[in-house]
Amino acid sequence: MAFKKIVVGYDGSQYANNALKKAIEVAKCSNGEVYIVGVIKPIDFGIVDYITPTEIEEYEKEEISKEEKYLKEAIKIVKESGLKAFYKVLEGDPSEEIMSYADEVEADLIVVGHRGLGGFKRLLLGSTSSELVKYAKQTVLVVKS
Template sequence: MPDQTIQQVEIDGGVVVGVDSSASSLRALLVAAEEARRRNTALHVVRAWSFRTAPRPADCPPNVVPSLDQFQQTVVEDTERIVSKKLGDHADLPVQIHVVHSPSPQALLSASKGADLLVVGHRGRGGFAGLMLGSVAEQCVRHAACPVLVVRPNV
């Protein structure tokens, strides 16, 4: 069951992956799932969102601003759909989804405090195309409390 009300992600062991629906994060999800299987541990999928990055609730009229709860539920559903599509049934792998209304670096760095490994895509939905690492990945590499694996998408 997703954690729906926390602002930080607190875990106790396992592999953490940041997901934002970008090609890099979807590849990172697959790599993180394989790492979790190898280590025989849980996979923690972290999705941080803001009003700018959250998908708009489908049932909300165009001239109405959705509530925080509506956005949260839409992001939870979108993340569950992404995980199901990329990992299938994943009965062999315990997966926990953490959806947080928070900047991505803070959510991932808080999760890293209890993680065995943090996996991130090299560049997510924002940023500049020419950067070697996205700003989130760079902050994770510099400040995470556990080892970090940066994954590039298949090109």
Template sequence: MFKRIVIALDLGEDPKRLTELIKEFMDERESKIYLIHVVDLDSAGAMAETLKSDDEAALKNIAAGLSQKGLDVKTWVAVGSPVQEILAYADEVGAELIVVGAHNKGFASSIILGSVSKDVIKHSKLPVLVLKDRASK
């Protein structure tokens, strides 16, 4: 069982589904979930800070819903390189597992794509759980 789990979240993903999928890897009474969302500076450009502010509100809303289910959830929205930010945050919080998505859709798809997942796996010293989008075949 992992006690500190970082979930790199595309805001288009269903957090309830993610939580259901990782339950077998966590102890609901002792585990802490750290949600991170990264605004890719290369993609967002001058809008990065505006997007960050909007995304912080959305991520806190997701965290509140998960907290109501009794989960200990913390959030972080970063601006920068998704891979570097995810790995740095995992290190900062002492994570034992990183969860990333394999495929996403929509505007936010530039944030966590297959290439980001691959690079997180390649550079992480931690186990990485890759969740496949239901729409992916």
């Protein structure tokens, strides 16, 4: 199967860089397009009572700016490989947002890095890669190294 549209979850980490490299490798096989997505988590409703709307707005602007910086660096890497690349910053639960975006662009493949959380931490925090593997309509490639 040729993967023509590949969505990559990206946060600037080494795990995300490894996933991006693998997505580029796969996309080169079929002259595919790479869609890089960064997801910022909204402020927890539990603390909304303790911060002002201005502080919330500043937080969101700062997080979006940080994500855009990471994504623009990733776009540069993909374009240097001779492939078409696009990016988008989303807000919400990472696995849900990545799946929704993959559906929106009609992606064939989702590529994400794996942080390797073990045991108790994984139970408490969940795992974006695990959620994607379980629920995404697309093929999911989890890059572990």
